[in-house]
Amino acid sequence: MPENILQHIQLPKDIRLLKHRDLTQLAQELRQIIIDVVATKEGHLGASLGVIELTIALHYVFNTPEDLLLWDVGHQAYGHKILTGRKDIFHTNRQLKGISGFPKREESEYDAFGVGHSSTSISATLGMAIASKLKGEIKHHIAVIGDASIASGMAFEGLNHAGVTDANLLVILNDNAIGIDPSVGALKQYLTNVKKGTQKQDNIFEALNFDYSGPIDGHDINILISELERLKTVKGPKLLHVITTKGKGLKQAENDQVKYHAPGKFDAKTGDLAIKPNKIEPPKYQDVFGYTIVELAKENKNIVGITPAMPTGSSLKYMMDEMPNRAFDVGIAEQHAVTMAAGMATQGLIPFCNIYSTFLQRAYDQIIHDVAIQKLPVIFCLDRAGLVGEDGATHHGVFDLSYLRCIPNLIIFAPRNEVELRNIMYTAQLGLKQPLAIRYPRGRGVTIDWKQPFSKIDIGKGVTLKKGQNLAVLSIGTIAKNVAAAIKNLDVSHYDMRFAKPLDEGLLHNIFKTYYTVFTVEDHTIKGGFGSAVLEFASENGYKNRIKTLGIPDDFVEHGSVDELQALIGLDAESLYSFIKQFS
Numbered sequence: 001m002p003e004n005i006l007q008h009i010q011l012p013k014d015i016r017l018l019k020h021r022d023l024t025q026l027a028q029e030l031r032q033i034i035i036d037v038v039a040t041k042e043g044h045l046g047a048s049l050g051v052i053e054l055t056i057a058l059h060y061v062f063n064t065p066e067d068l069l070l071w072d073v074g075h076q077a078y079g080h081k082i083l084t085g086r087k088d089i090f091h092t093n094r095q096l097k098g099i100s101g102f103p104k105r106e107e108s109e110y111d112a113f114g115v116g117h118s119s120t121s122i123s124a125t126l127g128m129a130i131a132s133k134l135k136g137e138i139k140h141h142i143a144v145i146g147d148a149s150i151a152s153g154m155a156f157e158g159l160n161h162a163g164v165t166d167a168n169l170l171v172i173l174n175d176n177a178i179g180i181d182p183s184v185g186a187l188k189q190y191l192t193n194v195k196k197g198t199q200k201q202d203n204i205f206e207a208l209n210f211d212y213s214g215p216i217d218g219h220d221i222n223i224l225i226s227e228l229e230r231l232k233t234v235k236g237p238k239l240l241h242v243i244t245t246k247g248k249g250l251k252q253a254e255n256d257q258v259k260y261h262a263p264g265k266f267d268a269k270t271g272d273l274a275i276k277p278n279k280i281e282p283p284k285y286q287d288v289f290g291y292t293i294v295e296l297a298k299e300n301k302n303i304v305g306i307t308p309a310m311p312t313g314s315s316l317k318y319m320m321d322e323m324p325n326r327a328f329d330v331g332i333a334e335q336h337a338v339t340m341a342a343g344m345a346t347q348g349l350i351p352f353c354n355i356y357s358t359f360l361q362r363a364y365d366q367i368i369h370d371v372a373i374q375k376l377p378v379i380f381c382l383d384r385a386g387l388v389g390e391d392g393a394t395h396h397g398v399f400d401l402s403y404l405r406c407i408p409n410l411i412i413f414a415p416r417n418e419v420e421l422r423n424i425m426y427t428a429q430l431g432l433k434q435p436l437a438i439r440y441p442r443g444r445g446v447t448i449d450w451k452q453p454f455s456k457i458d459i460g461k462g463v464t465l466k467k468g469q470n471l472a473v474l475s476i477g478t479i480a481k482n483v484a485a486a487i488k489n490l491d492v493s494h495y496d497m498r499f500a501k502p503l504d505e506g507l508l509h510n511i512f513k514t515y516y517t518v519f520t521v522e523d524h525t526i527k528g529g530f531g532s533a534v535l536e537f538a539s540e541n542g543y544k545n546r547i548k549t550l551g552i553p554d555d556f557v558e559h560g561s562v563d564e565l566q567a568l569i570g571l572d573a574e575s576l577y578s579f580i581k582q583f584s
């Protein structure tokens with residue numbers, strides 16, 4: 001047996017030359033390289049460690065890339081990346097100009113479908129299987145999907161359709177009983193019962209016309225290989241139920257699966273998390289949201305909280321812990337979350353529906369049809385608005401202003417700092433008669449002393465942050481920090497407009513009458529965003545001022561740290577300074 005098997009593997013064809021007995025060693029080596037790289041470069045850990053044996057078995061049995069292998073979400077595909085030609089560049093994972101943290105078609109022919117958002121794999125794989133049939137091509141089409149992702153509406157839609165086709169489709173349910181946080185819902189209970197062997201009779205997947213097999217041990221390569229070989233001979237839609245442990249092979253990751261989903265830096269040898277320097281920092285916006293909703297809910301019994309599968313990420317967990325019957329994790333179900341919030345609002349509850357900006361894209365019709373048309377006072381908290389960093393193009397929350405601004409009845413606010421976030425949350429629960437969206441970014445803000453007494457925010461009113469002579473800079477949200485740094489020594493005015501809708505028209509008239517040159521700055525795509533709203537205002541009111549809109553260009557922004565990405569697109573303080581200085 002060679003000392004290091006992985007060094008001989010560039011592509012899956014090399015794995016297929018190995019003896020079964022060498023595959024277990026390959027699994028160990030694969031785990032180690034993932035642990036070593038993620039320990040220093042950060043990224044998703046637990047999910048990839050949990051599917052190492054499955055990844056090897058799939059590439060061993062199937063003829064990838066001709067056979068099409070799709071990973072749902074794609075945060076578990078690090079082993080797949082390493083085994084499909086990216087071993088030597090895996091250390092660039094999620095880094096600026098490096099490989100993506102998710103499968104991506106332009107990165108490799110082995111990445112059959114681009115992912116990042118969950119529950120798309122069954123539909124996409126079915127589409128490919130139907131295409132193969134129409135083209136007369138004989139191949140296998142495999143979707144690997146987790147237990148939390150298969151519980152989403154979109155996955156059910158795919159299963160429901162696939163079950164009445166004869167498409168050659170294999171769905172592998174990777175059941176580790178957890179998403180980022182523990183899986184929720186009746187399906188989770190059902191899968192637990194299947195594992196106990198109590199519900200074999202009424203198999204939900206068989207009822208949907210799938211050939212069901214399992215549950216099998218997803219860490220036993222030999223069992224996996226023999227079952228996959230058998231399934232290769234079975235025609236039509238099939239589902240293999242595989243039981244795995246998230247974080248497998250790293251003790252701490254197995255024991256604290258939530259933390260080690262994406263643990264940040266840690267010690268590759270001991271598995272211990274890196275110790276953060278003990279310095280006083282401003283809080284994360286997420287924590288401000290989490291603590292504030294608890295504070296408000298203690299006083300206002302009508303407040304409820306909703307998250308689709310992100311209790312830890314959003315910090316709604318604080319409310320779930322303190323008030324379990326008023327805070328709801330509904331699973332990966334953004335559409336349901338929004339419409340359930342609408343239903344609650346009809347009955348006088350005050351729902352704070354916290355959804356990452358990028359995931360709210362899933363629930364667009366629900367925002368319009370179920371909330372806005374009926375003018376229901378749902379409070380949308382759009383976490384991760386703006387550039388999110390290393391997750392990249394699939395996760396940047398840079399479209400919300402555009403997709404929300406065109407919806408009648410909806411108020412849109414972006415806090416400049418933590419205090420503003422608290423105050424708008426306070427204002428929102430005082431008796432709004434229409435829906436409100438609050439967008440705020442991932443991570444820390446600027447105010448250490450954030451827990452100040454609440455004060456009411458006037459809807460549709462901006463604020464003047466600095467007065468100057470030469471021109472006016474209008475910003476919205478937390479990008480105000482970069483603007484303030486950029487104009488520190490320039491003789492220009494700075495306004496925090498706060499509301500993308502309704503605009504503060506009084507203030508805008510004032511600004512347009514005072515300054516010839518007006519800049520808008522936003523951590524959002526320029527097209528259709530806050531700057532567009534200001535342009536519309538100027539045009540509707542006949543202003544001929546010089547207006548420059550700064551924000552994210554009409555392109556998908558890749559991965560990298562937020563600072564790197566801002567510098568790349570000219571939204572860092574230095575670039576803003578250079579740009580504004582030319583006109584001031």
Ligand SMILES: Cc1ncc(C[n+]2csc(CCOP(=O)(O)OP(=O)(O)O)c2C)c(N)n1
Pocket residue numbers: 047073075076116117118145146147148149150174176178179180246308309310332359362
């Ligand atoms: C539409 C959407 N909502 C939420 C998320 C955030 N998210 C990423 S992974 C994940 C949990 C996935 O759990 P599961 O499918 O069981 O896979 P595992 O991590 O256990 O391998 C969630 C909620 C997402 N990527 N897409």
Ligand SMILES: CC(=O)[C@@H](O)[C@H](O)COP(=O)(O)O
Pocket residue numbers: 044073075116117180262313384388391442
């Ligand atoms: C894969 C996925 O969608 C999540 O794991 C996401 O990466 C979480 O992002 P945050 O780290 O910003 O919560």
Ligand SMILES: [Mg+2]
Pocket residue numbers: 146147148174175176177178179
């Ligand atoms: Mg899972």
